[in-house]
Amino acid sequence: MGPVPDGARMIAIGGGKGGVGKTFLAANVAVCIARAGYEVVVVDGDLEGANLHTCLGIPPPPRSLADFVANREEDLVKLLVETREPNLRLIAATHANLASAQPGHFQRVRLVSRLRQLPVDLVLIDLGAGTHPAVMDYFLVSDDGVIVFSPEPTSIENAYAFLRAAFYRRMRLGMMTHSVRALITQAMDQHNERGIRTPADLLREIETLDPGEGVRFVSTVRSFRPRLLVNEVRTAEEIKLGFSVRSVCRSYFGLDAEYLGYVNHDPGVRRSVVARRPLVDVQPDCDASVYLQRVAHKLIQGLGAPGVGPELSG
């Protein structure tokens, strides 16, 4: 997740579990950031369950990422759809090919580099559920990866599965030697023969095999800063869960995760989805909207003043 000097900043919103609120959060945070004056493109990364357009109140767009995947359209600017917000555009994921929805590896590389070249300040990707390689790729190449979970065991379980997948992939990418990369691949199998159970076990093995790679492993860990977002909190105790998970990320993975924020459970969310309007539009003063604003505010820190990005043409 190294920042790229030129090009749009990329933020991915993932978290493993279906239905934890990734799309709702992506839509609302994108609206907040656009209203702060930044040029934003929000991308529906869920080719198998496209619905981001619905949260933004847009009918299913005829053009989408599916056209890029099917090699019908190379120019992402042509896929941009206007929203009700002047600074916010959408790339939808509608009408994907049911036979092969996901882009292949090289297509993903191309997609990501083109997303970065979009003439905007920020690209926000709403990821699908699960840990498909495509999902993990978008998460890992982004400047910020947000992991969404709710205070339920099932959601925590999937969030950790997601984090484990992201962690090992990221570490493997950071290693130079084939033997250490192979070792990491082995460690990704929880029942591996070497008995590597935790990242700390893995580091010990790497240090024995190749101390230089051990050093590289540690610095790769340090450069990986997932951001945690707890959705649907109902009590102060559940808000504290974010700090606890951060602490567990440190003790288990050695990761310095950031607790980005939380959004409370609010029946208004469902009503806003039903009305196909962002919550921050329908109920701008409710607690959940205030929390969404905070999250948006934190995400744009370090982005520079709005309005300095090049103008969109076409």
Added chain:
Amino acid sequence: MRSLVDETHYEVLELGREASGEEVERAYRMAQSTYAPESLATYSLLGEDDAAVLRERLELAYEVLSDPASRQRYDEVLDGHDDGGAAQERSLQLPSLESEPPAPEPLRLRAPAALPIEGFTDEEEPDAPYDGARLRRARLARGVEVDQIAEITKVNPSYLHFIEEERFDDLPASVYVRGFVTAYARCLGLDAALAASSYLERLRQHRSEAEETRSWGRG
């Protein structure tokens, strides 16, 4: 990325060296709940045995840091002038024993000095007026439940809920409400004068509007 077992007591509790006694207390309680049996935060990632090891490590850290005398002795060990400089010598010798490339700084050597739950407290404009929702957000950001405030302030928890929800018609005379809001705000360390005056202003407005509607009804 050393395991918690190799970390200093401060690192274990995610505290800086300058942490106050109260901060040690709160960090310990927080960590205790994080690694408690059946904790949601460790679910599916840490086995009960792993969590038990971490809990033991926590206890040790807390035992040392919560007692000023033992904390001071520990600090001296960390600073390397406990036993005639033996520790310092050790730390000077260690790196030269290794001919490997220089190790990067250990991960998260120093945790933020602030208490974990305080990471969220100052996100709203400090001088902005308080309404029920802002009081609730401030309470939640500090990790406090309504019942805990009720216990400390002895104010009936129903009234505290009514205050947060701005159920003005269910609240007693304003002189009482002023007392409740002041107690609530003090309990959370908020600006109690600002909280009481701005909340009472909302209450007054609501009640005068209600009064007006009533007199219209009569007229």
